[in-house]
Amino acid sequence: MPGDQILTVAQVREAEQALIDAGSSIDALMQIAGRGAADWIWRMAGRHKVTVLCGPGNNGGDGYVIAEAIRERGGHVVVVAAAQPGTDAAKNARKAFASEVLGPDADVSGHVFVDCLFGSGLTRPLTHDHAELVKRLAATHHRAVAVDLPSGVQSDSGMLLNDDLPRYDFTIALGAWKFAHFLMPAAARVGELRLVPIGIEPVEGAARTVVRPRVHEPPADAHKYTRGLLAVVAGKMPGAAILASMAARGAGAGYVRLFADRMDNVPVDVVVDTGILSEVLSDDRNRAILVGPGLGRDGEARERLAIALADPVTAVVDADALVLLTPRGLAERAASTIATPHEGELVALERAFDLDGSGTRPERALALARASGMVIVAKGPDTVIAAPDGRLACARSATSWLSTAGTGDVLAGVIASRAASGVPAFEAACEGVWLHGSAARLCPPAFTASALAERIPAALAACL
């Protein structure tokens, strides 16, 4: 199931123009957006005092609409204008606000601070005065809500144009998600996210959010091979491959076969094969391969990677295998390959594929996907998934407790399991990322990677 669209500033402007061409107006869109945002703020504040900070552009215009909607309901609302409205729509919204507007020096405090200083039109850092004003208002209110984006955040990259700006409890996106809602460092400042739709049509080629997949029970006549046989190739340090295999067992594949040098310390429900790798992989019942966790980086590891990549089934390439991977290694491959690099491995792959690593994380992931022909899962607190055909998806961090050893092995195992179950590569990557995050949410704090792997079936249960 495709998620919601995530749009760049240019895509939002084009989509907004299409609505205007179809008979709407900026003023009408601002009313829908502002009143939709006011509904959320009303739920949060009720009759407690709300302060709306309005900037000069249409984000500020939204602020006047929000303030008027709260005033009409009998709420206690104050507007602080950081600058006079500069656009026609913002001027109209200001005129329609039937109460007093205070200047930026006003001494205000209250329950909810609503930031409508700048949104997607921000092009440069906030001035010192604006930054101090935002900080002061955030400090004198119990809760902070950003409308569309926190002021000071660059919409397409998620970069912060100013240091030291407040964290928000809530961000209410207008019309569509923006990349800054998902990308670090901005994603750490937005708080809980809500989206107010304003009628924007689907934009061709737009990025999507990663959402809960739909998974079906195996058919009545299913057996372990029809549900998918996954081969996991271990190396010198089998622990990581065992962890990946455990996670894979719980994510849908009917059979996980671990190729390893030794049989000891392997849980009973992972089948170990200590034979000859090329023979293990030539089993034509194999539906997917996972190679990389604990593989090592020596000559034997290189050889195992080459044998794995020569196999005509979907391959998930992780950890050490990402460092050993070369364009030549992929040249003969016809089957899909999914790479799951963290930032350091992403940089190594960019070098290997002669890319300069410039641009936002989604742009970098897409460039690598196109250059390598692989589905790229650029994992981290702001995981981005890119396909060679240009599809792009972003996931919010489930929890920062995921920052512990072995969780990457679990992710690789889950993605490989979805691929072995017959899910196409890009979708398998998105499903794996969702299941991994969802399992993390089911874990207690300070969980271990093996506890995470144990929660994968519970995460899968929520998808049935």
Ligand SMILES: NC(=O)C1=CN([C@@H]2O[C@H](COP(=O)(O)OP(=O)(O)OC[C@H]3O[C@@H](n4cnc5c(N)ncnc54)[C@H](OP(=O)(O)O)[C@@H]3O)[C@@H](O)[C@H]2O)[C@H](O)CC1
């Ligand atoms: N998504 C939609 O369809 C709708 C969105 N709406 C809201 O509109 C804003 C975007 O509004 P816009 O007027 O384009 O931009 P801003 O309000 O964010 O910024 C206003 C102008 O401020 C100037 N600017 C930029 N950075 C700074 C700065 N650091 N200091 C001072 N001034 C700055 C810039 O103009 P310049 O000419 O000075 O460069 C901006 O244009 C969107 O976020 C939504 O909230 C509408 O409600 C309609 C529907």
Ligand SMILES: [K+]
């Ligand atoms: K804002």
